[in-house]
Amino acid sequence: MPPVRAGGSRALALAPALTLALMLGPLAAGLGGTLLPAFGYLPALGGEGFSLAPWRALFAEPGLARAAQVSAFVGIVSTLISLAAVMAFCAAWQGTRAFSLLQRVVSPLLSVPHAATALALAFLIAPSGWLARMVSPWATGWTRPPDLLIVHDEAGLALVGGLVLKEIPFLFLMTLAALNQVDADARVRLARTLGYGRMAAWLKAVFPAVYAQIRLPVYAVLAYAMSVVDMAIILGPTNPPTLSVLVLRWANDPDLALRFQAAAGAIAQLLIVLGGLALWRLLEMGIARAGLRAATGGARMTHDGWGRGIALLPVAAIVAAVIAGLASLALWSAARVWRFPDALPTRWTAANWTDNAARAGELIATSAGIAALAALIALVLTVACLERETGRTHTGSLGAERLSRALPLLYAPLIVPQIAFLFGLQVFFVRIGIDGTAGAVVWAHLVFVLPYAFLAMADPYRAYDPRYVRTALCLGVSGRAAFWRVKLPMLLRPLLVAFAVGFAISVGQYLPTVFAGAGRVPTVTTEAVALAASADRRLIGIFALLQAVLPFAGFALATAIPALAFRSRRGLQVR
Amino acid sequence: MIRRALGLAAAALLAATALTGAARAADAPDPGDWEAVLKAAQGQTVYWNAWGGEPRINAYIAWAGEQVKARYGVNVEHVKLSDTADAVARVVAEKTAGRDTGGSIDLIWINGENFAAMKRNGLLYGPWSEAMPNYRFVADGDLVKLDFTVPVEGLEAPWGKAQVVFMYDTAEMPVPPRTAADLLAWAQANPGRFTYPQVPNFLGSTFLKQVLYEVTPDPSVLVRPADEAGYEAATAPLWSYLDALNPVLWRQGRAFPQNSAAQRTLMSDGEIAMAISFNPAEATSAILKDELPDTVRTAVFEGGTIGNASFVAIPYNATAKAGAMVLANFLMSPEAQAHKQDPDVWGSFTILDVATLAEEDRARFAGLDLGIATLAPEALGTPLPEPHPSWMTRIEEDWARRYGASQ
Numbered sequence: 014m015p016p017v018r019a020g021g022s023r024a025l026a027l028a029p030a031l032t033l034a035l036m037l038g039p040l041a042a043g044l045g046g047t048l049l050p051a052f053g054y055l056p057a058l059g060g061e062g063f064s065l066a067p068w069r070a071l072f073a074e075p076g077l078a079r080a081a082q083v084s085a086f087v088g089i090v091s092t093l094i095s096l097a098a099v100m101a102f103c104a105a106w107q108g109t110r111a112f113s114l115l116q117r118v119v120s121p122l123l124s125v126p127h128a129a130t131a132l133a134l135a136f137l138i139a140p141s142g143w144l145a146r147m148v149s150p151w152a153t154g155w156t157r158p159p160d161l162l163i164v165h166d167e168a169g170l171a172l173v174g175g176l177v178l179k180e181i182p183f184l185f186l187m188t189l190a191a192l193n194q195v196d197a198d199a200r201v202r203l204a205r206t207l208g209y210g211r212m213a214a215w216l217k218a219v220f221p222a223v224y225a226q227i228r229l230p231v232y233a234v235l236a237y238a239m240s241v242v243d244m245a246i247i248l249g250p251t252n253p254p255t256l257s258v259l260v261l262r263w264a265n266d267p268d269l270a271l272r273f274q275a276a277a278g279a280i281a282q283l284l285i286v287l288g289g290l291a292l293w294r295l296l297e298m299g300i301a302r303a304g305l306r307a308a309t310g311g312a313r314m315t316h317d318g319w320g321r322g323i324a325l326l327p328v329a330a331i332v333a334a335v336i337a338g339l340a341s342l343a344l345w346s347a348a349r350v351w352r353f354p355d356a357l358p359t360r361w362t363a364a365n366w367t368d369n370a371a372r373a374g375e376l377i378a379t380s381a382g383i384a385a386l387a388a389l390i391a392l393v394l395t396v397a398c399l400e401r402e403t404g405r406t407h408t409g410s411l412g413a414e415r416l417s418r419a420l421p422l423l424y425a426p427l428i429v430p431q432i433a434f435l436f437g438l439q440v441f442f443v444r445i446g447i448d449g450t451a452g453a454v455v456w457a458h459l460v461f462v463l464p465y466a467f468l469a470m471a472d473p474y475r476a477y478d479p480r481y482v483r484t485a486l487c488l489g490v491s492g493r494a495a496f497w498r499v500k501l502p503m504l505l506r507p508l509l510v511a512f513a514v515g516f517a518i519s520v521g522q523y524l525p526t527v528f529a530g531a532g533r534v535p536t537v538t539t540e541a542v543a544l545a546a547s548a549d550r551r552l553i554g555i556f557a558l559l560q561a562v563l564p565f566a567g568f569a570l571a572t573a574i575p576a577l578a579f580r581s582r583r584g585l586q587v588r
Numbered sequence: 589m590i591r592r593a594l595g596l597a598a599a600a601l602l603a604a605t606a607l608t609g610a611a612r613a614a615d616a617p618d619p620g621d622w623e624a625v626l627k628a629a630q631g632q633t634v635y636w637n638a639w640g641g642e643p644r645i646n647a648y649i650a651w652a653g654e655q656v657k658a659r660y661g662v663n664v665e666h667v668k669l670s671d672t673a674d675a676v677a678r679v680v681a682e683k684t685a686g687r688d689t690g691g692s693i694d695l696i697w698i699n700g701e702n703f704a705a706m707k708r709n710g711l712l713y714g715p716w717s718e719a720m721p722n723y724r725f726v727a728d729g730d731l732v733k734l735d736f737t738v739p740v741e742g743l744e745a746p747w748g749k750a751q752v753v754f755m756y757d758t759a760e761m762p763v764p765p766r767t768a769a770d771l772l773a774w775a776q777a778n779p780g781r782f783t784y785p786q787v788p789n790f791l792g793s794t795f796l797k798q799v800l801y802e803v804t805p806d807p808s809v810l811v812r813p814a815d816e817a818g819y820e821a822a823t824a825p826l827w828s829y830l831d832a833l834n835p836v837l838w839r840q841g842r843a844f845p846q847n848s849a850a851q852r853t854l855m856s857d858g859e860i861a862m863a864i865s866f867n868p869a870e871a872t873s874a875i876l877k878d879e880l881p882d883t884v885r886t887a888v889f890e891g892g893t894i895g896n897a898s899f900v901a902i903p904y905n906a907t908a909k910a911g912a913m914v915l916a917n918f919l920m921s922p923e924a925q926a927h928k929q930d931p932d933v934w935g936s937f938t939i940l941d942v943a944t945l946a947e948e949d950r951a952r953f954a955g956l957d958l959g960i961a962t963l964a965p966e967a968l969g970t971p972l973p974e975p976h977p978s979w980m981t982r983i984e985e986d987w988a989r990r991y992g993a994s995q
Binding site for chain 1: 643670671673674677680684779780786838839840842843844846849852853856857858859878879881988989991992
C-alpha cells in the first residue's frame with residue numbers, strides 16, 4: 014500500500030518543520046532578545062556592551078523579593094488546589110451521571126477567557142461586590158462596604174481563586190482524554206473486586222497512570238500561574254504587584270532606560286518558573302514514594318461517602334462562581350445606578366450599550382478577525398503535520414513515535430513565561446519592521462494557538478480509520494480527492510472544535526496583543542483589562558461580557574455546523 | 589572657464605538652497621504668516637495623540653475635529669492613548685530610527701514630565717504657540733508660561749486648566765477639611781474612609797505635592813531643582829504626615845486605587861467618603877452621569893491648591909504641522925474654550941482671560957451653569973505652582989520604599 018497523502022507531498026514534508034519554526038522561532042528570537050538587554054546589550058537604546066547594571070537596578074527595586082515570593086506562592090498553591098480538586102472529583106465520581114453532566118458544562122467554562130473570569134470573580138467577591146450586596150444590610154448590618162482587603166490582597170489569595178476557576182476546567186478536560194487512554198474503567202473495576210472503596214480504587218490504580226499522561230499540562234498550568242499578567246492585574250496584589258506585572262510596568266515605562274531592568278526582570282521570572290517546576294518535580298517524587306507505600310499498604314477505605322461529598326464541592330463551587338460572576342457582569346452592563354447595599358440595580362439603562370456600540374463593534378471585528386486567522390493557520394498547519402505523520406504510519410515508519418517524542422516542544426510556548434520572551438519578540442518584530450501591525454499580532458497569537466489546536470486535533474486524527482480512504486482509493490478516486498472529499502468531511506467535527514479552541518485561545522490573549530501590537534491593535538481583551546484598572550463597572554461589564562461571549566459563539570458554531578451539515582448523514586450524527 | 593564653473597556651482601548652490609528652503613517652508617510653516625499656515629493646512633490630516641480614557645473628553649475632541657474640518661478643511665484623527673508617555677516613547681523611537689520627517693504624531697496632549705522630557709531631548713517643534721492668532725486671549729501668567737516650572741517658550745499651546753479640589757460626600761461629612769491637618773484629623777476619626785491613587789500615578793503624586801506645600805517649612809524652595817540637603821529638610825514633615833495617615837487610609841494603606849477613575853468608583857460604591865480630583869468640575873459631571881451620589885460637593889484648602897495648565901505640542905518630526913497649528917489655535921478660541929467649560933460637555937476650566945474678551949464671548953462663559961458641585965472660579969483661589977519635576981522623582985522613589993512594598 015503506498016502512503017496515502019493529500020497530494021503535494023513535498024509541501025507536506027515541510028509541514029512539521031514549518032510549524033515548529035513558526036512556533037519556536039518567535040520563542041527563540043524572543044528569548045534571545047530578552048537575554049541580551051538583560052545583560053545590557055541593546056544598541057537601539059544605547060546599550061553597546063555587556064554589563065550587570067540591569068541586574069543591579071533590578072535588585073535595588075523595592076518590593077522585588079515580595080513580588081517574586083507572591084508569584085511563586087500563587088503559582089504553586091493554585092496548581093496544587095486545582096489538581097487536587099480535579100483528581101478528587103474524578104476519583105469520587107468517574108462513571109456517574111454527575112460526571113457526564115460536568116463534562117458537558119466544562120467546555121463552555123473553558124471558553125471564558127482569563128481576564129473575563131477574573132473580572133467576573135472581582136465583581137462577585139469584592140467588599141462592594143454582588144455577594145456582599147446580596148446579604149447586606151439585612152444579614153450583615155453593613156450599610157457601606159466593609160474595609161476588607163479581598164481583591165488585590167497582599168498574599169494573592171484572590172488571584173489564586175481566579176486561577177483555580179480557569180485551571181480546574183482545563184485540567185479536567187486533559188484528564189478526560191487521559192482516562193480514555195489508560196482504560197480507567199477496567200482498572201477501577203479490578204481494584205473494586207479486590208475490595209477497595211471507589212475513591213481508593215481510583216487513586217491507587219488510575220491516578221498514577223493518569224498523572225503520567227497529564228504531567229505536561231500540569232507543568233503548563235504551573236508555569237502559567239506563576240507568571241500570569243492579565244488576571245494578576247485584575248485580582249492580584251498591587252503594592253507591590255506580582256513580578257510579571259512589575260516587569261510589564263517597566264517595559265511600558267516612558268523612561269526607556271527601564272527596558273534593561275525589565276529584561277532582567279523577565280529573565281528572573283523565567284528562573285522562578287524553572288525553580289517552581291523543579292520544586293514540583295521534587296514534590297512529585299515525594300508523593301510517588303509515599304503513594305507507593307499507601308498503595309501497597311492495602312487500606313481499602315470503603316467508607317468514602319463523606320469524601321465523595323467533599324470532592325463535589327470545589328467543582329460545584331467553581332461552576333456556580335463563574336455563572337454568578339458572568340451574571341453580575343451582565344447586570345452591571347445594564348445598570349444606571351447600583352449602589353451598595355442594593356442587591357440589584359435601582360435604575361437601568363441601555364445607554365451603556367448603545368453609547369459604546371460603535372467602539373465595541375470595532376473591537377469585536379478586530380478580535381474576531383485576528384482570532385479567525387490565527388486559528389485557521391494553526392488548523393492548516395496541524396492537519397498538514399498530522400497528515401504527514403499518519404501517512405507515514407500507514408507505511409509502518411516511526412513518524413508517529415518521533416512526533417510524540419517532539420510533543421514536549423509543543424508545550425514550550427506554554428511553559429516559558431510569556432513575559433520572558435514577548436519582550437524580546439517585540440524587539441525582533443521591530444527589527445523586521447512588522448511591530449504594531451495586525452500581522453504581528455496574528456503571528457504572536459499563533460505561538461499559543463498552535464499547541465492547543467494540535468492537542469485538540471491529534472487524537473481524533475490519529476484515531477481515524479484509514480480504511481475509509483483506502484476504500485475511496487479502490488473506487489478509483491485520487492489521493493487528493495480522497496483526502497478532501499472523504500477524510501476531511503468525516504473529521505469536520507474535531508476540525509471545528511480545534512478551530513473553536515484556537516479561536517478562544519486567541520481571543521483571550523492579552524500580553525502577546527500588547528507587545529506584538531505595540532499597544533496599537535486594541536482588542537476586546539486589551540480593552541477589558543485596561544478598563545479593569547480604571548473606569549466604571551458599567552463599561553467593564555460590557556467589555557468583559559463581550560470577551561466571554563466571543564469564544565462562546567465559536568464553540569456554539571462548532572456544535573451547530575456539524576449538526577446542520579450531517580442532518581442527512583445518520584452515521585456522522587452524535588447519538 | 590573657472591569663472592564659469594564657479595558660476596554654475598553658485599547657481600546650483602542657490603537652487604539647492606531655494607529648493608530646501610521651499611521644502612522647509614512646507615515642512616515647517618511659519619506661524620507668523622497665518623494665511624500661509626491656513627493654506628498649507630487645507631486637506632492635511634492631523635493625528636492628535638490624546639489620552640482616550642474618558643468618553644466625554646473623547647466626544648469633545650471629536651467635536652473640535654468636526655469644527656476644524658468644516659471651517660479650515662483640516663481632518664483630525666484622535667489617536668486614543670492610555671498613557672501620554674506612549675506617544676513620547678514613539679517619538680523617541682522614530683528619532684532613534686532616523687525618521688526625522690513624516691512622523692506619525694502631529695499633535696500631543698501633554699504636560700509636566702512628558703513635556704520636560706521632550707523639550708530636553710529636542711523632540712518638539714517650535715517656538716510657534718505664542719504666534720497663534722488666538723493666543724492674545726490667553727490669560728497671562730506663570731500658569732501658561734511654565735509647565736511644572738519648565739519654561740514653555742512657545743513650544744506648546746495651553747488648552748485647559750486643572751486645579752486640585754477635594755470631592756466629599758456631605759451625607760457623611762457636612763463640613764469639609766480646609767487644611768492638610770484637618771484632613772488627617774478627620775481620617776483618624778474615620779478610618780478607612782479616605783485614600784489616594786497609588787504613587788507614581790499622576791493624581792497620587794499630586795496629593796503628595798499638595799500636602800508637601802502645606803507642611804514643608806519653606807515652600808519657595810520647591811520651584812527650584814531639589815538638592816540633597818534641601819530635600820531632607822523639606823520632605824521630613826511630609827513623611828511624618830504620611831506615617832500618621834497611612835494606617836487610617838482605606839484598607840489600612842495596604843492597597844491603593846490605581847488611578848483617578850478607580851478612586852471615583854470607590855466613592856461611587858460608598859467605600860470612601862472623600863477623594864482628590866484635578867478637575868474642579870469632575871464631581872458635577874459624575875453626578876450628572878449618575879456615577880456619584882448627588883450629595884457630593886467639592887472644596888479647596890485654605891492655603892490654596894496646586895494648579896496647572898495642560899497643553900498641546902507638535903513633535904519635531906510631525907507631518908501635518910500647519911494642520912496641527914490650525915487645530916491648536918481653534919482649541920484656544922473663546923468658542924471652543926466656553927464649550928469645553930460647559931459641565932454637560934466636559935467641565936474643563938478655561939485658560940483664557942475672560943474679562944478681556946469681546947462682550948459676545950464673555951456672554952458665552954457667563955451663561956454657563958457650572959453645576960451643583962463645582963466651585964466658582966473665584967472660590968478656587970489662585971493656584972499654587974507645581975514643584976520642579978526633580979522633587980517628584982525622588983519623592984515617588986521614597987514613597988515606593990516606604991509605603992509601596994507592604995512590608
